[in-house]
Amino acid sequence: MLSRADVEKVSLLARLELTPEELERMTAQMVQIVGYVEQLAELKTDDVQPMAHALEVHNVFAADEVRPSLPREAALANAPHHDKEFYLVPAVLGE
């Protein structure tokens, strides 16, 4: 079963800052969600081919031909910060 520590780790990976109350609530909800999906494990799947995709379609390709990109103004329009050339984000240093 999913523990509070698991949820804490996932929230860190997802860069979500949760209050202790939220963490409590999320843990309970995630236990329910994962438990619901886990019902599938009860099915016998020995004779079932693994499925990589919901659609029975494969080999969908596009030709390697350039099409116009977005004007830069439009691309940057939704960014919280930009300098008309680049997106600006808080300094990322030391990796």
Add this chain to the structure above:
Amino acid sequence: MSEPYTIIIGLEVHVQLATRTKLFCRCSTKFGAPPNTQTCPICIGMPGTLPVMNREAFALGLKTAIALNCQIARFTKWDRKQYYYPDLPKGYQISQYDLPFSQDGHLEISDPKGRFKPKRIGIIRAHLEEDAGKSMHDEVSGQADSKIDLNRTGTPLLEIVSQPDMRSPAEAKAYLQELKLLLTYLGVSDCNMQEGSLRVDANINLHVDTPEGKVATPIVEVKNMNSFRAVERAMEYEAVRHWEVWQETGQRLGQVPKQTRGWDDTAMITRGQRHKEESSDYRYFPDPDLVPVVTTDEELAAVKSSLGELPAQMRTRLEAKYGIKPYDSDVLVSAGQGLVDYYVELADLVGDGKLASNWVQQDVMRTLNEQKVEPAAFAMRPKQLGELLTAIQKGEIDTSRAREVFLEMVASGKSAADVMKAQGIEKVDESELIALCQELIAANPKIVADIQGGKPQAAGNLIGQAKKKNPNINPGRFRELVVELVGKM
């Protein structure tokens, strides 16, 4: 190599495939465009957009994997690798996890200088994934915002992961050179390291000999190496550093988390970076927006037959057919298909592979460098150079004068025969040569005495005098005559 350890190196190479457009959208991949002018809703991760696989990117990947002797998956799919970084707008990278399109290949490496024996480096897998964008940090203050350019986001990359089969920095460098040569011959990438078309990460550790047997030290991943020379240097540095850490701490593989270090090419050292997340932290799952790709035997056979001659086969053929050494075939093949074509035509014309190889490697390659032209565009064709080499073979001209004629042919565009005629170069009749030799022997009793006294190099003085009298003499033949005539005295 008296150190009580073995160096173990594995390399991960990311190579940008030479497509016109990105992997999942039709934005241009052209290098050097103004920042953020080659993006669209798909590559900047707008909700509701759908990626579609670039046919050419898959074809180039397939070609490379087959040339690397990989097993090709008949069924392959793409997965999402989740992590947060400002240059990854979707919050995940589309990559391949458990069903890469190719695996289990190999590449042969050798050293023309013989520093290590030829060996086979295993390829664990090659898979197709998208690139991230570029972050620019304010190095000076470290305070200002980082700038993000997403032009590169979504560019097709082939990730080629080797087995940890390399046992020295020199082997690592040789692997990279051979891989780059192969990719260049296949035409799947421009392999330009300055523009980031070819990037290398290395994994290195030591197997230390101890009384209880071999012990593996913790594996370290090294990044930020911007040239093959830097890879070689970083590996040399790391091997020594691992040995020192081992002596100090005795830490073994598995006792500490995997470390990532960055190479500083100026300081010539590596520095520790963040600890690498465990692969499960990437929470891979199949990308529901991309359908799998199925490859048939017929498609594989078609790619295989389209490969043409690869560098390793070409070196073997040149050595066998023209009798040149591995060092020479390596220089010619490494210079590219165009130079090899030039060489083969010349060698066939003059019927002497070694003579042709000398002239192509020295005079032709130097001139190509000076003129900055490709062999195919070089004004002096093999047929014209062949006429000059034939004159050497017939003894009509010696090598040093032929070099002067070559330069004049390059400068004036005239034929070998015309230049030789203009410079008054003609073969000196044997009887004339003997007469000249007798004349000089008679006039230089001291030099003759020196030769007789066991100093054959004294003949050089006579050759010099003879050349002044008649610049057309063949110095090699003249020396033979001097030795012969003096010997009879």
